[in-house]
Amino acid sequence: MSDRVFSRRSQFDFQANRLSIAFAVRAQSGQALVDLTVSSPQKWGLGPDPQAISEVLGRCGGAPYQAEAFGMLSAREAVAEDFCGRGQKTDPAHVWLTASTSEAYAQLFRLLCDSGDEVLVPQPSYPLLAYLGAFDGVKLVPYQLVYDGVWSVDMDSVRAALSDRTRAIVAVTPNNPTGSFLRREDLEALSQLDLPVISDEVFADYAWPGDFPDLISVHTAEPGPNLRFALGGLSKASAMPGMKLGFIRVSGPDALVQSAQDRMELILDTYLSVAAPIQHAARALLELGGTARCRILKRCHANYQALGVRVKGTALSRLSSEGGWNAVLRLPAVLDDEQWALALLERGVWLQPGYFYDFAAGAFVVVSLLTEPKILMSAMDSVLMEVTHRCP
Ligand SMILES: Cc1ncc(COP(=O)(O)O)c(C=O)c1O
CATH class of the missing domain: 3.90.1150.10 (Aspartate Aminotransferase, domain 1)
Incomplete structure (x- = not known):
């Protein structure tokens, strides 16, 4: 039945x-x-201190709501400034808000894939990816991360995983659970494949001191020929999983970024999933985090x-x-x-x-x-x- x-x-x-x-x-x-x-x-x-979060939400709870597909400009500015403050130049025009990083994946799969299309994902990695792909009808095809004292991308396995249905490559940097960052040379090699890269950077704030990785975000790397989407969110950046705010930073050749914006605007406008109080509170929550x-x-x-x-x-x-x-x-x-x-x-x-x-x-x-x-x-x-x- x-x-x-x-x-x-x-x-x-x-x-x-x-x-x-x-x-x-x-x-x-x-x-x-x-x-x-x-x-x-x-x-x-x-x-963060729950009392301080309550105070922020108390102030923002009744603030007016403006329906904006990518999120309210003030919230996108707050996110962009937070990244700029940590040395990652970010234009608010290239910040899109979602209710979580998980939702960001779903919206990007809708932007890039038709049912049955394929997305390459690292292995080992975050187990929820399998469900995120399945629920949007996307087939996730693994490529391997290999360990020889440090982790790196096995480019042969990436090339072997490609097919004419491949629409994007996911990198998780630093990866969960291996804690390994994507290297600049790996990003360059992946970018040669001329596919969009979805870079899950939810843990990027947690790099070991002194061992600073050579690439903290694909968003701030030298521009490549491809579209790049860097994902983050309050759940890890501010240790507030309950606040439900994710962000996508888009970069790439201007024409591609513009087409991505045009299409994504309609997708995000259909759901408008980010609550107004959280958008008003974004700046304070990022600071508290x-x-x-x-x-x-x-x-x-x-x-x-x-x-x-x-x-x-x-x-x-x-x-x-x-x-x-x-x-x-x-x-x-x-x-x-x-x-x-x-x-x-x-x-x-x-x-x-x-x-x-x-x-x-x-x-x-x-x-x-x-x-x-x-x-x-x-x-x-x-x-x-x-x-x-x-x-x-
Ligand atoms: C690598 C990775 N990406 C995304 C997420 C989900 O983040 P969010 O709570 O913003 O959906 C997690 C949660 O643990 C994660 O480990």
């Missing part, structure tokens, strides 16, 4: 998997459980370094990264990553297995760097105990 009622694009396997069942059992058992998957800064007390951003970067970087020190000389390794909110640990391949996640859950530590992010091979787990440092280090003791137990 349901086959004839619902779309194929909404058909997924809704069964709980082994891991989520084991997690629910453990959580209900009342036994100790440390959750190293928490991706909300608020949960670790790192977010600044202190949270510093706190989060400090926490994530300190945890990243501490993890490196903690696993030195053990059978466990922490992969190198350049930023972001997660770290990747490589475990001995005596178990696969689901088996490791189950074994560690038995010890009261909950981590995401690498297959959630489509790691090609090997046993990997992903750790949230937002975690309170003492809790993280004590959980690492348990992880190392399990590793020693499995690989004496």
Whole structure:
């Protein structure tokens, strides 16, 4: 019956998997459980002051609404100035507002793709991309990121993934969960393919200090022959996932940018999805986010370094990264990553297995760097105990 009622694009396997069942059992058992998957800064007390957010929203709640497809000019100016203040020259005319980065993907897929068209996406990367593609009838075709001490784009796999249906290439920079930035030379190579690049830069504010990557945004790179869309949003830039404001910065050859604007104006005008109070509050929320951003970067970087020190000389390794909110640990391949996640859950530590992010091979787990440092280090003791137990 349901086959004839619902779309194929909404058909997924809704069964709980082994891991989520084991997690629910453990959580209900009342036994100790440390959750190293928490991706909300608020949960670790790192977010902006809720009282200050309420005050801003209180001031902006009743402000007048103007229906503007790309968002109200004052909000786009606030976003552009925030980027300019951080050294990324941005013209408000090239800023489009959406309700989130996830929605920005959906609108860009509508701009660039017809049903059945293909978009190349990095692997390993952010798992939600699969759903975003499916819901807009876009086929996502993976290309590989490879690790040899640092991560880079495997251009052979990009070329192998191309077809006459390919309409765009997604880069996630820094990538979630690998924390690797797209390199200038990778952007140049991708731009030679003459396809639009959608660059998900939600974590771009979280680059490790001192290790400054050579390319912080495709928007500020030297102009290429192609269209580029740099995505960001308050959810990560200001650690306010609930505020629902995303931004797309468009760049490229003038004629292409103009055509993209003309088409996108109609798409965005059809939904007008960004709430007026948030647009009025954008400037203040971006400012408030600044202190949270510093706190989060400090926490994530300190945890990243501490993890490196903690696993030195053990059978466990922490992969190198350049930023972001997660770290990747490589475990001995005596178990696969689901088996490791189950074994560690038995010890009261909950981590995401690498297959959630489509790691090609090997046993990997992903750790949230937002975690309170003492809790993280004590959980690492348990992880190392399990590793020693499995690989004496
Ligand atoms: C790489 C990446 N892109 C986009 C998003 C979604 O951002 P938003 O909350 O703005 O939709 C996330 C959320 O974790 C993410 O990790």
